[in-house]
Amino acid sequence: MRFQLRDEPGAARSVAYLMLAAAPLVFVTGIVLPDEHPLGWVVAIALVCLVMAGGGAMSYWRPARLPRLWWLVAPFATTIMIAGLNFASRDAAAGSQFFYLWPILYAANFLSNRNAGLTLALVSAGQAAVGFTVLSPGHALADWISITVAFTLTAIVVASSLRNRHDRLREVLEAQALVDPLTGVANRRSFDGSLARASHGGGPLALLTVDIDHFKSINDTWGHGAGDRALQAVAEALRTVAKRTDDVVARLGGDEFALLLRTDRDGARHAADEVRAALEAAAELPSGPPGLSIGIAVLPDHAGTAEELRAASDDALYRAKDGGRGRTAMAVTPPGRHSTGQPAEVSAAG
Template identity: 65%
Template sequence: MRYQLRDEAGASRSVAYLLMGAGPFMLVTGVILPDHRSPASVVTFVLLTFLLCGAGALCRWRPERVPHVFWLIAPFFGIGMVSVLNLATRDASTGSQLFYLWPVLYAANFLSRVVNYLTIAMVSAGNAAVVFSILGPNVGLSDWASLTVAMMLTAVVVASLRGRNERLREVLETQAYADPLTGVANRRSFDGALARAVESAHRTGEPIALMTLDIDHFKKINDTWGHGVGDQALQLVADALRRVARGRDDVVGRLGGDEFVVLMRTDRMAARRAADEVRAAVSAIETLPGGPPGLSIGVAVLPDHAGTVIELGAASDAALYEAKEGGRGRTAMAHPPAPRHNVDQVPSATFTS
C-alpha cells in the first residue's frame, strides 16, 4: 500500500522518544535559558512540556490507545512543532535546524516513498519559513538550500539501507521457512499454515484437504543412480506438486526425506482429482534415468475425516499407509471417523458379564 506503515512498534517508540525529549528541551530553551521571560510564556512552556512528555509516555507505554493514523502523520506533526518552536524562539542556528532530521529519518524508516517525498518538501518549506523570516533572504537562502540538500541525501541513504535490510530479511525468512533442496515449505512453515487453515475452516465452514505422499522405493533410486538423481527426483516431484496446488492459499511442503504434503482449500472430490493430477504430472517426467518415480498418496479432508489439526494429519497418514499396504503406486482416501456413542445411549446388555 502507498501509505502503509512499517513496524508500528518501532514507529511508536520513535515518536515517544521525540516527544519525551522535546518536552525537557522546550523547558530549558523557553524557561531556563532566556534572560527575559514573561509569566505567560513561562506558564505556556511549562504546560507544553508536561503535554509533550505525557503524550510521549502514552506513545511509549500505551501505543494501542493512539489512533493508527497518528503514526502516518507523525513526521508532519514533528515538522510543524520544530518550525513553530524555532519561530517562537527566533532561533535559526544550525543546531535548531538539525531537529528536522527526526521527521526525515522517521519517514525514511517507517513510511512509504511517497510520504518520504512529502516529508522532504514540508521540511524544506518549514525551514524556509524560519530562516527567511529570521536571517533575511540573502543569508537565509544559503541556509535553506544547504539544509534541503542535506535532508534529501539523508533520506536517500536511509531509504536505500532500509530497502537492503528488507531484502535481506526476505532472504532469511525464505531460508528459515523453505526447504533448501526443493524450495517448498519446510515442516515448521507447513505446520503453521495447516494450523491457520484449520482455524479458518472452523470459522468459515469451508473444507480443507491434506494430501500426504512419498516416492515409492526412493532408497532404491538413491542406491541405483546416486543421491544426485535422488535429489533431482525430489525437485521434480515438488515442481509437479506446485503446478497442481495452484490455489492462492494452497501450500506444498516437504516434511523430510521423500515425504511431501499438500494443503488445499477444497472438498473431497476435488482433492481426489488433484491427487490424480499429481500422479499424471509425475508420470510425465522424462529426465530421470530410471523413469518417472511412483507415488503413494493419502488424502484426508476436514470436516469429513477429522475435526482438528492432529486428527487431520493422522487421517492423512493412515490413508498413506493404506496406499502403501495396498501395493504402492495408488491413492487412498481416509475413512470417516467411527461414530462416538454416549455412554447413556449404549444398551445395558453391553455391560453384562
C-alpha cells in the same frame, strides 16, 4: 500505498526515543538557559515538555494503545512543533534547524515516498517561515536553499539506499522463514497458511500426505547423509507433480511431506502414481529409492474444512501404513457427505 507504514514497532521506538530525549532538552533550552522567564513562555514550554514526555512514554511502554494514525502523522506534528518553538523563540540558528532531521529521517525510513515528500515540503516551509521572519531576506534565502537541499539529499539517500536494502533483507528473511532449509520446499508454517487459503477457493482440493517408509533404517544403515538425500529426492519427486502455480509442496517435519493440488480424486490418485514413478528414477541414492505411504483426501468429498481435510488425509495415511506400507489409501467419505468418486480403498504401489 498512500498511507503506508513500514515496521510499526520500529516507528514506535523512534517516536519514543525522540520524545523522551527532546522533553528534557526543550526544558533546559527553553526555561533553564534563557535569561528572561516570562510566565506565559514558561507555562507553554512546560506544557510542551509534559506532552512530549507523556507521548514518549506511551510510545515506548504502551504503543498498542495509540491509534495507528499517530505513527503516520508523527513527523508532521513534530515538524509543526519544531517550527513553532523556533518561531516563538525567534531562533533561526543552524543548530535549531537540525531538529528537523528527525522528521525527515523518520518519514524517509518508515513512511511511503509520498509522505516523505510531504514531510520534506512541510520542513522546508517551516524553516522558511522562521528564517524570513527573523533574518534578512538575502540571509534567509541562502539558509532556506541550503537546508532544503541538504535535507532533500538526506531523504533520498535514506529512502533509495538504506530503506531498499532493509526491504530486500526483510524479504529474504521472510522467505527463509517459510522454506524448509534442507529440501527447499515450503515448511509447515507456510503450508498451514496455503491450506487455509486454498480451502476457501472454488473447485475440488486434494491433499496428499506422504510418509517415507522405514526412514529410520535408512539413517541407521546408510548414515544421515543418505537420509538427507532421500528427503531431497522425495521433495524433488513431489515438485515434478506440482505443476500449477497454486500447487504446494511442503515438508511437515521429519520424513512427512504434503502435496496440495487443485484436482479431484482421480487426479490425486494419478498424482500419487506420478510421484512414485519420479522417485523410482532417482537412481543416485545409495539406499535406493525409498518406499512411500500416501494418504489422499479431497475437499469436498471427504471434508468441508481445512482441518477436516488434514485429518482425513492423515487417517488415510495411517490406513496405508497398516495395509503394509508402500501403498496409497483414499480417505473414507463421512456419513451424509456426497462423494463424487469411488469408495475408500487401499492399493499397493506399482
